[in-house]
Amino acid sequence: MLREINDRAAIEVLLREGPLTRAELEVAIGLSKPATAQLLTRLEAEGAVGKAGVRGGGRGPRAQLWQVVGSLAYVAAVDLTPKAGDFVIADVAGQVLAELRAPLPAHEGADIVGEFGKALSEATRLAGLTLPDLANVVIGAQGAFDPRTGFLSSAPHIPGWLGFDVPATLSEQLGVEVTIENDVNLVAVEEMTVGRAAGLDDFAMVWLSEGVGGAVVIGRRLLRGATGGGGEIDWMRVPDPVSVDTGERHPRAGSRFGDLVASPAVARLAAAHGLIAESGWDAVALARREGSEAADAFLDDLARRVAGGVASLVAVADPQLVLLCGETSRAGGEDFAARVALRLHELVLPRTPVGVASVAGNAVRAGALQSALATAREDVFGVSAPILLGPRRPGGGAPGAAVALPDTSPTPSPAPTD
Known part of the structure; x- marks a missing residue:
């Protein structure tokens, strides 16, 4: 048990700080030099970490750097807007492999699943991957998402995305776990990860x-x-x-x-x-x-x-x-x-x-990526991230998962909810 705790602590530090030397990791997790060396040897044998070059500078021998093996899992994040989707593909270490902005239909009756799938496939192709390589996909959208039903509401600006279980339908049709989240929630995730709320x-x-x-x-x-x-x-x-x-x-x-x-x-x-x-x-x-x-x-x-x-x-x-x-x-x-x-x-x-808020750039997509990485890292390394957004699927044990609860959502307004 103690060994597992130390292994997870080392993985968390390497994911957060990037490549580190054995001495730097030793200080970060509070283990002795022999214990840290054994830990790295064990994690390398398991394929969780690998050598990442050396750190030069100063006198004496250069120190070996260690990093998490990013190819253990891949994720996708998307900022969905009324006219397009901003896609990013990254490995489990957080290294961005590809980015793509693609037009997406949002009108009622559009082939939402098919067009989204094409764009996601192109983004993964640019990363040298295919859809089955993705561990999960997180979509940020302007609207309210009900985890009981999988429906979006308060989103008249994207009518084609309304009236069906979005994550369940996309997950089934694309063969990869898809979740969807309100865009402001994802901005909050990014802000508490790297911004003023960190x-x-x-x-x-x-x-x-x-x-x-x-x-x-x-x-x-x-x-x-x-x-x-x-x-x-x-x-x-x-x-x-x-x-x-x-x-x-x-x-x-x-x-x-x-x-x-x-x-x-x-x-x-x-x-x-x-x-x-x-x-x-x-x-x-x-x-x-x-x-x-x-x-x-x-x-x-x-x-x-x-x-x-x-x-x-x-x-x-x-x-x-x-x-x-x-x-x-x-x-x-x-x-x-x-x-x-x-x-x-x-x-x-x-x-x-x-x-x-201090986060610049596309904070919605960045927050979606943080959420996707958190889920993948929990699956691969057992690292439990506090920024996880809730149940992985509707009815996954969250408060309010009882589908029999009455729907008290207000009638959608003509003004979009950001």
Whole structure:
């Protein structure tokens, strides 16, 4: 048992840090020099690790480097958008082997499975592999995924992907395990792996862009909820606290949070303050450049709106940090995050800091890759990663796996959930 624990610890370090010398690994896992040497010999004989060249520099002999054998498994990750899919293929050590952006149909009646399969096959071909070589595939999509049914919802922008068990159908037709996850959840996975939340146990994320989304991480695991709706604050009803008339009539029950902070609503709010911009992020960037009294009032009103939605997450979860992500958040930067924090602290007891997510590039695809790697590494090495998204298949023992539960999902809105 102790030997297995030490082996897993060594694998975890090598996966996290990359190639290391025996001395570096010895320090990292706290074993003696002979014990570490025996461990490496044993793992090499099992085919789990191999030599990776030498580390030069300094006087004396160069030190042998060791790394995890990446060819033990391969994974794929996909960022699914209304017009295309961004594919990446990697080995179990995390080495990217191929990338591909391919057009994908999303209209109702399209051959979703066939076209997706063709694109995935081409991506694996570019990596020198075939579909059966893949251990698993993780897809990130703009929408809510119900693990009980395998259905996507709140995704009218990709109607062809609605109304069927997406992971089960793709898995059966392609012959490889496929899972699908909300895009903001995957951004949260990437952020807690290599971003500002890497050292945190609990945090919340709010996506402000063309649409709105959210994610909550508790104990370094995503809070998915019984129906996959954990963190989906888009539908939440909140009052509108702005100081100007935006020309909209708000129902007595309050407005949908997504209707207040999605890009079109932010642009309308800016116009009410005399700032004309095509998108929410353009409006925020314009206000920051101008620095006028009107611009300041607009940013403060928007911060009040955002804080009104974030407050519910903070009041229930009391996270260590709230991270804002998406184009509108990036346009606002840390200055806007500070405004949100100020207004948030007027609404809730915890003094939770608010910041901007740090992960750049395609964070959805990167998070999908982290999830796919976590699953493969658990299967191959027995390394249990805390970022795993939940059950591998619907009904896999997660809370809410009882399919007989009533479907309480709201009627899909015409605005997409990011």
